[in-house]
Amino acid sequence: MRKALRLANHALHTGETPVACIFVYRGNVISYGMNNTNDSLSGITHAEFRGINAILEKVEATDNWSTFYSHPWDIFREIDLYVTVEPCVMCASALKHIGIRTVYFGCGNERFGGNGSVLKINTDDTSPNRYVSYPGIYRREAILLLRDFYTHENIKAPVPRNKKNRELKLDSFPELTWSNYLSKSEFCDFFGKDKEQCYDLNADVQQDIDLSVLDSDNIDISDIEQSAQEPLQLRKRKLCDTA
Numbered sequence: 001m002r003k004a005l006r007l008a009n010h011a012l013h014t015g016e017t018p019v020a021c022i023f024v025y026r027g028n029v030i031s032y033g034m035n036n037t038n039d040s041l042s043g044i045t046h047a048e049f050r051g052i053n054a055i056l057e058k059v060e061a062t063d064n065w066s067t068f069y070s071h072p073w074d075i076f077r078e079i080d081l082y083v084t085v086e087p088c089v090m091c092a093s094a095l096k097h098i099g100i101r102t103v104y105f106g107c108g109n110e111r112f113g114g115n116g117s118v119l120k121i122n123t124d125d126t127s128p129n130r131y132v133s134y135p136g137i138y139r140r141e142a143i144l145l146l147r148d149f150y151t152h153e154n155i156k157a158p159v160p161r162n163k164k165n166r167e168l169k170l171d172s173f174p175e176l177t178w179s180n181y182l183s184k185s186e187f188c189d190f191f192g193k194d195k196e197q198c199y200d201l202n203a204d205v206q207q208d209i210d211l212s213v214l215d216s217d218n219i220d221i222s223d224i225e226q227s228a229q230e231p232l233q234l235r236k237r238k239l240c241d242t243a
């Protein structure tokens with residue numbers, strides 16, 4: 001998630017909404033996305049869509065993909081998404097359609113969220129491709145990036161940002177209503193029984209806020225770009241995967 005936050009910070013510094021994601025396959029970042037709705041003036045160029053399209057292009061560019069998968073989308077059964085903001089209803093539907101394995105996100109999307117804030121598309125009965133979704137991963141850091149963006153009123157041109165000119169509220173965050181996203185047993189299975197009180201108090205699991213994700217020198221994404229440019233190394237599926 002720290003990589004996704006770095007991408008979001010990069011987006012912030014190029015005048016885009018600081019929402020970003022990475023797709024991880026076999027422990028490697030194979031694709032990433034940043035919102036590009038300002039620059040492209042398109043409402044559907046959400047980070048997730050950009051990342052999904054890049055993966056499909058990579059699969060189709062791999063000569064032997066049909067040896068491993070019957071359809072390019074099948075690879076998503078082995079891919080996890082880390083995204084700084086809860087996928088919107090549109091993206092949540094797309095992620096379900098392609099069969100993503102797991103989604104981890106930072107803050108909720110109170111107006112358009114499709115993984116529990118507004119609708120629970122990830123677990124509803126519209127498709128058998130239900131996926132698990134874990135909220136609250138670096139949630140306050142994701143919120144601070146959005147606050148920084150809206151504090152500067154969506155300026156398109158890159159602007160220097162540092163801690164001195166920022167007037168962000170660092171001590172006030174909305175509650176995290178875990179039950180919108182996870183049952184208590186799902187929460188404890190993932191975060192640990194010792195964190196159960198956070199669920200009851202609608203509190204963050206992480207104690208401290210990592211302000212370094214907001215630093216203006218934390219915007220180099222060359223390692224992520226390089227990882228995403230590597231050709232796919234497809235893996236033969238185990239027999240049990242096809243059962």
Ligand SMILES: [Zn+2]
Pocket residue numbers: 046047048087088089090091092
């Ligand atoms: Zn979306």
